[in-house]
Amino acid sequence: MLIAKKISKIYHNGVVALDQVSLTVQKGEFVFLVGPSGAGKTTFLNLVIRQEVPTSGLISVNQQNLAYLKKKEIAFLRRNIGVIFQDYKLLPRKTVYENVAFALEVIEAKPRLIKPRVYEVLELVGLLNKANLFPSELSGGEQQRVCLARALVNRPLLLLADEPTGNLDPDTSWGIMELLREVNRRGTTIVMATHNREIVDLMRRRVIALDRGKLVRDTPKGGYTLET
Amino acid sequence: MKPRTFFYFLREALRGLVRNRVMTLTALGIITIGLFLFGLFFLLTANLHHLTVLAWDGIEVRVFLEPTVTNPEKIGAELAALPGVKKVKYVSKAEGAAALERMLGNQNLFLNGENPLPAAFNLSVQEAADLPTLARQAAAIPGVEEVVFKQEFVKFLEIAIRLIMIFGFALLSLTAFAVLYIIVNTIQLTVYARRQELEIMKLVGATDTFVRWPFLLEGIILGLLGAGLALLFLREGYSFLVDRIQHYRRFLPLLSGPELELKLTAVLLGMGLFFGGFGSYLSLKRYLKV
Ligand SMILES: Nc1ncnc2c1ncn2[C@@H]1O[C@H](COP(=O)(O)OP(=O)(O)OP(=O)(O)O)[C@@H](O)[C@H]1O
Ligand SMILES: [Mg+2]
Numbered sequence: 001m002l003i004a005k006k007i008s009k010i011y012h013n014g015v016v017a018l019d020q021v022s023l024t025v026q027k028g029e030f031v032f033l034v035g036p037s038g039a040g041k042t043t044f045l046n047l048v049i050r051q052e053v054p055t056s057g058l059i060s061v062n063q064q065n066l067a068y069l070k071k072k073e074i075a076f077l078r079r080n081i082g083v084i085f086q087d088y089k090l091l092p093r094k095t096v097y098e099n100v101a102f103a104l105e106v107i108e109a110k111p112r113l114i115k116p117r118v119y120e121v122l123e124l125v126g127l128l129n130k131a132n133l134f135p136s137e138l139s140g141g142e143q144q145r146v147c148l149a150r151a152l153v154n155r156p157l158l159l160l161a162d163e164p165t166g167n168l169d170p171d172t173s174w175g176i177m178e179l180l181r182e183v184n185r186r187g188t189t190i191v192m193a194t195h196n197r198e199i200v201d202l203m204r205r206r207v208i209a210l211d212r213g214k215l216v217r218d219t220p221k222g223g224y225t226l227e228t
Numbered sequence: 229m230k231p232r233t234f235f236y237f238l239r240e241a242l243r244g245l246v247r248n249r250v251m252t253l254t255a256l257g258i259i260t261i262g263l264f265l266f267g268l269f270f271l272l273t274a275n276l277h278h279l280t281v282l283a284w285d286g287i288e289v290r291v292f293l294e295p296t297v298t299n300p301e302k303i304g305a306e307l308a309a310l311p312g313v314k315k316v317k318y319v320s321k322a323e324g325a326a327a328l329e330r331m332l333g334n335q336n337l338f339l340n341g342e343n344p345l346p347a348a349f350n351l352s353v354q355e356a357a358d359l360p361t362l363a364r365q366a367a368a369i370p371g372v373e374e375v376v377f378k379q380e381f382v383k384f385l386e387i388a389i390r391l392i393m394i395f396g397f398a399l400l401s402l403t404a405f406a407v408l409y410i411i412v413n414t415i416q417l418t419v420y421a422r423r424q425e426l427e428i429m430k431l432v433g434a435t436d437t438f439v440r441w442p443f444l445l446e447g448i449i450l451g452l453l454g455a456g457l458a459l460l461f462l463r464e465g466y467s468f469l470v471d472r473i474q475h476y477r478r479f480l481p482l483l484s485g486p487e488l489e490l491k492l493t494a495v496l497l498g499m500g501l502f503f504g505g506f507g508s509y510l511s512l513k514r515y516l517k518v
Contacts, residue, residue: 051431072435079433089428093247106434108233150432 001027001158001189002048007057009043017043019213025191030184032200033193034224035210041193042086045160049081050074079107082151086162088143090135097131100150121149140167152183159183161192165199197224241445251418258414259454262407263496267462269403270495273396278483280389289351289363289377297371300347306369307349312362315352321345346373411507415447419511426515436516443508451504455496
């Protein structure tokens with residue numbers, strides 16, 4: 001599903017965000033990407049959706065080498081990847097409903113399919129009653145769920161979640177994790193970047209740890225830190 | 229493009245314009261002013277050109293015939309066939325004398341003698357005709373004695389016309405560039421205000437075309453609206469001016485009429501459309517790199 005071979009990313013300001021990282025994620029896996037702040041987690045996810053290009057190394061998604069994509073192919077690549085952004089990236093001038101519908105309109109889905117599908121995912125994330133509010137009228141956790149709804153609305157093959165529980169209380173966090181587990185159970189591959197030790201330790205999934213841009217650990221059914 | 233998609237773009241464009249009211253009004257104001265200025269210069273150049281055409285229309289080439297000529301019609305036909313000739317008018321000996329008498333205010337100029345004036349043709353010429361060549365060709369026709377025209381004045385007019393053409397062209401293209409520059413910058417502001425929206429569209433998988441169209445439509449709508457407003461102001465202002473100087477019409481014959489109006493409308497709407505669309509296109513380029 002996702003293959004990275006010795007990818008490095010050096011930003012133009014000289015920061016080495018990723019250093020020779022290699023990993024493979026199989027279809028249907030649920031992977032935690034952990035590491036301290038600044039380890040390069042977001043950078044890695046940005047490379048996967050081709051928002052950034054690696055300075056060196058190869059990365060491929062769904063057997064497509066991202067180095068050789070045309071602009072149009074980049075758009076199509078992104079349609080198969082749902083992303084929960086660390087900073088949500090919701091449109092302030094659009095309502096909750098519009099923010100989610102937007103992701104379907106943009107890929108030219110049939111209008112009569114849009115409405116039911118948007119309500120379906122809003123129900124899934126528990127925001128049906130807030131559909132007509134603007135993001136500024138929502139709490140942080142609610143905004144995060146809008147972002148999750150938008151990421152799911154297009155039934156992506158791969159879901160990238162960047163700190164999806166970052167601003168949530170423990171109960172809501174577990175609610176989100178339940179959702180992600182369900183989505184994963186239905187076949188969507190999930191890569192989730194997180195600092196949340198409790199969740200990682202309890203879920204017992206594959207853990208990939210980054211530190212200062214280097215891959216330092218890759219354990220199946222691991223915990224947040226290496227257990228001795 | 230499917231009609232559905234087009235209507236989606238149109239809806240998004242209109243929404244964008246309405247939701248960003250302040251930006252929209254600012255941009256509209258600036259585009260209107262720009263196109264108004266362009267229209268002003270356009271009218272100025274058109275009028276200057278019109279003046280020279282009027283002056284050119286006043287130019288006459290006189291072709292005097294030899295006294296022995298018996299077939300002036302044939303010479304007239306030959307003259308009419310020369311390149312650059314607009315109209316040929318025959319002036320017989322008697323008519324020539326009458327005209328001269330009228331001009332000198334003397335009724336009895338030729339009372340006591342023979343009329344010495346030759347028969348002649350007066351040629352009016354087309355705009356930008358090559359007069360020296362025309363004169364040479366006319367003189368070569370058998371039966372033509374002499375060809376006369378105001379060489380100095382023609383030279384002066386030719387230079388004036390050329391200057392006005394160059395000046396007008398330079399002025400208009402400069403204004404056009406300035407207007408385009410202003411429009412691009414203005415639209416760039418509106419795009420900048422919405423760069424986040426552009427980025428997110430791209431991140432959820434929109435193609436460039438899809439991102440671009442609503443903005444292009446917005447630019448086009450703004451351009452057309454601006455052109456419409458500029459036209460309105462220009463028309464009101466110009467017809468006010470024409471009314472005001474009605475009295476001096478003989479000295480300052482301003483161009484007017486449906487033809488000019490049509491031209492101005494077409495030019496301004498065309499510019500609004502093109503600059504609005506092209507302006508948006510240029511403004512977007514930078515933001516589509518995500
Ligand atoms: N656009 C950018 N330009 C320059 N440097 C950047 C850019 N984005 C990130 N960096 C740098 O790259 C490094 C890795 O950043 P990244 O956002 O990938 O970390 P992270 O693991 O997601 O951290 P966090 O857990 O705080 O979200 C940081 O040192 C950061 O300063
Ligand atoms: Mg991050």
